[in-house]
Amino acid sequence: MDTFFEPRPQPALAVAGAARLYPVGRIFCIGRNYAAHAAEMGNEVDRERPFFFTKSSHHLAASGALLPYPQGTEDLHHEVELVVALGSELRDAGPEDAAAAVFGYGVGLDLTRRDLQARAKDRRHPWDAAKDVEGSAVIGSLTRAEDAGSLEGASIRLEVNGEVRQDGALADMIWSVPELLAYLSTLYTLAPGDLVMTGTPSGVGPLAPGDVAVGTVDGLSTVQVTVSG
Template sequence: MDMLFPARPQPALSVSDEIALYPVARIFCIGRNYAAHAAEMGNEVDRARPFFFTKSCHHLAQTGAILPYPQGTADYHHEVELVAAIGAELRDTDPEAAMAGVFGYAVGLDMTRRDLQARAKEKRHPWDAAKDVEGSAAIGPLTRAEAFGAPGPQEIVLDVNGETRQRGRLDDMVWSVGECVAFLSTLYTLMPGDLVMTGTPAGVGAVVAGDVLTGSVEGLASVQLTLSEA
């Protein structure tokens, strides 16, 4: 098929100890999934159902990327998250079946133009300009689910220039991975290639050009992002 211009490359993630790549299709992001983070943002946790937004797969950044500080903001924030990669078709499923459909896990950074988000909240507008930003989904290599095990007491940490900014445990989540994935499966038919970023612990904050961000979860490969001058 002839194209008017070259198609964008297929975004993909590496898988630890494997040659084949995991092609990325959609990125779903669960919000307010750690009570302490919800509180620091002035929000209450809605236990009735998860809250989510999306990012373009073309805004995926590989670990080790050096990216410019984004335009249109003076308050760019870090949010470290566990990422679940879907490996099976899931539709209207339950948490147990949802967990069985997870291919693997990675550490991710949900980067956010916080000033734009605050402005959108005030006007009850969508968060797209705050969240769906080029390079705003920095994600490390995937580890297969069977090699990582069940998310639970593992620590999740974010360092900026070697100084710890965020620290929590995966079992601090309000909604478990299985519950998040099962909920999304009631709204979408999840497919291999879909990613679910599962929320961030407390301690989010601003970064500036020159900062080096490192996110880690016990048992997973870390993710690193460096911000350069625009």
């Protein structure tokens, strides 16, 4: 293909125990999937259908990244999440078929310009400027589904500078992973390379220059990011 400039590199994630990378296509982000987090943000949970937004795959950052504090905000927040990576196509699928389409799991940080999000909410505007930001999807190495096993009893946690900020359980998700994938497959043809960030537990809060955030889910690779000035 003859182009006017060099195309951006294909975003990809490492896979634990593998030399090959997982190329990333789309990133779907589920909002308000933990009741306690919805409550702390002053929101009600929609139990009829999941709520979601998207991020560009070019805003992906690998674990260990040194992330410049984003421009245009004075209130950058952390949100630790379980990330689901698709390994096969899904279209109008049921939960059982959706579960079988999972390639693997990871731990991610959805970084949010909270002041911009609050302004958008007040004006009933989209959240793009708050959520779809360079480096705002920090994701650790993926663990294949067969190696991860069942995550039903797993805990999810985030520490900032060694202090626990978020501490929850995946069992507290309102919509399970199969339910989320099945729902998204009624709106999109999901494909290998698509990621789903499944929502965050309560305890979200600000990050400042110099902070080191570490996210964990039992049995998965850790995610870490350092915020620079």
